[in-house]
Amino acid sequence: MTITIIGSGYVGLVAGACFAQMGNDVICLDVDENKINRLKQGIIPIYEPGLESMVLENQKLGTLTFTTDKKEAIRNAQVIFIAVGTPMGDDGSADLRFVRSVAEDIGTHIEREYVVVVDKSTVPVGTAREVRSIISSAIQKRNMTLVDSAAIDSHSVQNQQGSQSIAFDVVSNPEFLKEGVAIKDFMSPDRVVIGTDSPKALEVMKSLYAPFLIKSDRLIAMGIESAEMTKYAANAMLATKISFINEMSQICERVGANINDVRLGIGSDSRIGYSFIYPGCGYGGSCFPKDVRALEKTAADFGYKARILDAVQVVNEAQKMLLVEKITQRFGENLAGKSFAVWGLSFKPETDDMREASSLVLVRELIKRGARIKAYDPKAYEQASFYLKDCLDSLSLEGSKYEALKGCAALVIITEWREFRSPDFDEIAKLLNEPIIFDGRNIYQSLNMQSKGFEYHQIGVKS
Structure with a gap:
């Protein structure tokens, strides 16, 4: 497939390299000219085991290229991934300005009769619908006709005036990569979550991920909103486990218990497990702190106070x-x-x-x-x-x-x-x-x- 990935940060670069490794033609698009020039020279902006060699190998093969040219990258892509940052806003919500800007660019430049647009960035529930609306508006400004994806076949569709019609679907495909083992996670995922209401888009995504799922079928299809929620819920659950064991460690110090023994005692319970119950001096990174706050803000926007999420953050900051x-x-x-x-x-x-x-x-x-x-x-x-x-x-x-x-x-x-x-x-x-x-x-x-x-x-x- 011809794939464009917009955003050459951690998620975009790992996804681009791995898709190219499976024989797809991948273009990584970014507005940061300095970053793109460095990537063209084989200079990787992040440290991730195995990433540099994979990028260099696929650049040499010509299956992975880097550009700042929006039109060239977008116009002929079959699948377009949005992998830009969603930094935390002042109120704790995810800042979607980069996602919205990319959606506008996609609507301005797509030319294929059918395109699947994939939200890979971590975004709040409802973002895929908003992205669809922005792309639709941009296409209509070009005096092109939008048609339902079910009406698109292998030939371009022309309306009565002779102008080209375009169909597209927006899919939610959250990433679950762990920094430090991201290449392994992508190449052999424990699950691939696809949120879509389009059978056509689902078939495209199944085909795209098929090489990564040879050992077992771990593709989970669901509604768009459910997929968007799954990413936040997963990170919130893991953050909760960390804060829970850290709170237990505080109690252990005061009562004379040993948290290392307690961890073994509870982790041996298959319902709990050992993952993410190592006591320490707090969690960090680009995901857990931001996503827990964003999910709490989403809950508040819908009139619900997320008490557990608030406690998770309080414990972590104290730790x-x-x-x-x-x-x-x-x-x-x-x-x-x-x-x-x-x-x-x-x-x-x-x-x-x-x-x-x-x-x-x-x-x-x-x-x-x-x-x-x-x-x-x-x-x-x-x-x-x-x-x-x-x-x-x-x-x-x-x-x-x-x-x-x-x-x-x-x-x-x-x-x-x-x-x-x-x-x-x-x-x-x-x-x-x-x-x-x-x-x-x-x-x-x-x-x-x-x-x-x-x-x-x-x-x-x-x-």
């Missing part, structure tokens, strides 16, 4: 302060003259994404109290320079995990990168002023840190 509280309980509120080593800045391992990361709260709060920070992350150096540019007078970004330890009062672990799991503890003790670790992800909870000579603070276990 991001937990390491700060542990550090100040140990060293006092005045941290002037002290340096702290921070391992991990991205919101999770295997990504350089720092949006809403717990590290942003910790670094700023410690600096506010007079501390200096020496930080190391395997991939997020460039992102840290951007997101923490206001802190660079008191923050140094080190080239190795051990370099970050020199002369520091304690080590603080924020992100559970693999290279942090089995470090040289003798070297850590030698480089720190005192052998003190604040473990925000409990990665050393199974080790006897006291026997190694460390003062060890973790989440959900009384120190």
